[in-house]
Amino acid sequence: MKTLTALFAVATLTLAAGLAxxxxxxxxxPQLVKDGKIKPLEDLNQIALxxxxxxxxxxxxxxxxxxxxxxxxxxxxxxxxxWDVDIDAATGKVxxxxxxx
Numbered sequence: 001m002k003t004l005t006a007l008f009a010v011a012t013l014t015l016a017a018g019l020a021x022x023x024x025x026x027x028x029x030p031q032l033v034k035d036g037k038i039k040p041l042e043d044l045n046q047i048a049l050x051x052x053x054x055x056x057x058x059x060x061x062x063x064x065x066x067x068x069x070x071x072x073x074x075x076x077x078x079x080x081x082x083w084d085v086d087i088d089a090a091t092g093k094v095x096x097x098x099x100x101x
Contacts, residue, residue: 024062024069037069038062038089044071048085051097054078062089070095 024032032038045057052075059074069089076082082100087093 024064029062032069032089038071039092041071044087044089044092045073047087047092047094048073048075051085051094052077052083055083058082074100 029038029041033040038044041060041062045060048057049055055075055077057073058076061072063070063072071087071089073085073087074082075085084096084098084100085094086096088095
C-alpha cells in the first residue's frame with residue numbers, strides 16, 4: 001500500500017509540475033503579441049543578443065508559468081561558450097543570464 005501511495009504522490013507532483021510550466025505552441029504566439037501579453041520575439045531576441053554581442057541563438061522556448069510568460073534563449077558566443085538567458089516575455093526584463101555548464 002505504501003508503494004501505491006508513493007506512486008500516486010509522484011504522479012500528482014509530476015502533473016502539477018506540468019501544469020505549472022507549459023510550452024506555448026508556436027501558433028499561439030501571434031495572438032499573445034497582438035493582445036499585448038508578450039513582446040515580439042524579435043525584440044526579446046535582441047535583448048539577449050545585446051548581452052552577448054556576436055553570439056548566435058541556438059534554441060528558444062516560450063513557457064507559460066503561473067506568474068506569466070518566460071522566454072528562454074540559448075546562445076553560443078564567438079568564443080564557443082554557451083549561455084542561457086531567460087527573459088520576462090511581457091516586460092523584457094532579464095531574469096537569468098548565465099553560462100551553460
